[in-house]
Every structure is written in structure tokens, then in C-alpha cells.
Amino acid sequence: MDLQNIGKKIKQIRLRNQKTQQQIADDCGISKSLLSKIENGQTTSAVATLSRISDALGVQLSWILDDKTEQDIVFQKNSNRQTRFGDEGMGYSYELLANRSKYSGIEPTIVHVTPRKLNQRLDQTYTHSQDEFIYILEGSINLLYDGSEQLMEKGDSAYFQGSKPHLFVPVDDDGAQVLTCFIDRI
Structure with missing residues (x-):
């Protein structure tokens, strides 16, 4: 031990x-x-x-x-990454990008925003305890955040408190891919 x-x-x-x-x-x-x-x-x-x-x-x-120590680096091959979780009817699905440790304080994911025509949740915001950093990889979204709306396009980023109501709303029928990092507040 x-x-x-x-x-x-x-x-x-x-x-x-x-x-x-x-x-x-x-x-x-x-x-x-x-x-x-x-x-x-x-x-x-x-x-x-x-x-x-x-x-x-x-x-x-x-x-x-557990005697295993945290690794300095964990590689996640695309071919080994588990497929999407979630339900497109709920507005999104996501892929976990790194599973370093459930206690590391950061959880990087790709959020696949459901195309507008398939999205059944265009007005129900979410909250959670972590801060959130987002970077638009593909497509465009309207970020609804605490009563305001911001158009975000490929290459745009934002950092915000997840405890405030927010939602990624697809702009069109192409959907979007958003790199999202959930960060525990210390």
C-alpha cells in the first residue's frame, strides 16, 4: 500500500x-x-x-x-472512442474525448447539436455546477445564456458559468459540433 x-x-x-x-x-x-x-x-x-x-x-x-497513479498522458484514438451518447431528440448528443480520471476536474467532449428540423428542445435551458468552455468546430449555434442570445460561428469560443441557464440552439438544418470542456469549480 x-x-x-x-x-x-x-x-x-x-x-x-x-x-x-x-x-x-x-x-x-x-x-x-x-x-x-x-x-x-x-x-x-x-x-x-x-x-x-x-x-x-x-x-x-x-x-x-487503488495503487495505480494518475498517468501524465492518456491517448484516446478515434477508433477506440465510444460513440455518441445522448438523444438527438433532446437537442444534442456527445462524445467523451478523454477519460483521464473522474476526479481530474475537467471533462472535454464534443457536443453534436441536433439540426433544427430534428431538435425538439429549442427553448428548455440547462444548468449544472461546472464552468463551461466552448469552441465551435463546425456549423453555427445561438448560445442562449442567462436571458441573452449570442450567434456563434466556426472558430468562436466562450467561457461561462454552467450554473446559469444556457442552451445551444442550432441556427439551421445542418446542426453543429461544439468542443466543450466542463470544468469543476474549486
Whole structure:
């Protein structure tokens, strides 16, 4: 068991969850000092304690105990990428471009905006907790964002808070492809 790797993972997800050591320690019934030593790889801990920590952080114990370290680079061949997810009738489908780690804080995708004639959701906006960066790869969209509308064409980009109502509306019957990066807010 790699104590440094376990500690690094615990600290990483604790900070991502915007929790203090004291908050997690209180949730687990351990001292802040013990949690600090675990995070710094200075002490071994009972699996039961690690299980309570994983519960408090909302992650699987197996993720904390996994000896595999994050890779510096992950290649995703087009031929190995899973096909589109989603439902065109809902307005879009998407492809995940990189699956580095579910805790990396960024999720790059290509959003395929359904052509106007097939799109059944031209007015229902979405919200989510992540920030969003978009870059128009093909076609054009109207970006509805928090009550305003902006025409975006190939090569245009935007960065915005996903917590505000937004929607990609196709401009024509050709649809569009939008590189989208969902970025966790820290």
C-alpha cells in the first residue's frame, strides 16, 4: 500500500469538495492530526478509518486504495472512442474525448447539436455546477445564456458559468459540433 499515493488522493478530493481537514475529521470521528498524517503519507491507517474517510468524501474506498497513479498522458484514438451518447431528440448528443480520471476536474467532449428540423428542445435551458468552455468546430449555434442570445460561428469560443441557464440552439438544418470542456469549480 502506497501511503503517499493514498494521502495525495484523499487530500485532492477533500480540496475539490472544498472541505477542511477538521470537517472531514469530525465526519469520520477521528482527530484532525490523524487525518493530516494520513494525507501526508506519514502513517498507515485501518481500512475501517479509510472507509469512513471515503464515505465522508463521497468516493469509493477502492479508488483510494487503488495503487495505480494518475498517468501524465492518456491517448484516446478515434477508433477506440465510444460513440455518441445522448438523444438527438433532446437537442444534442456527445462524445467523451478523454477519460483521464473522474476526479481530474475537467471533462472535454464534443457536443453534436441536433439540426433544427430534428431538435425538439429549442427553448428548455440547462444548468449544472461546472464552468463551461466552448469552441465551435463546425456549423453555427445561438448560445442562449442567462436571458441573452449570442450567434456563434466556426472558430468562436466562450467561457461561462454552467450554473446559469444556457442552451445551444442550432441556427439551421445542418446542426453543429461544439468542443466543450466542463470544468469543476474549486
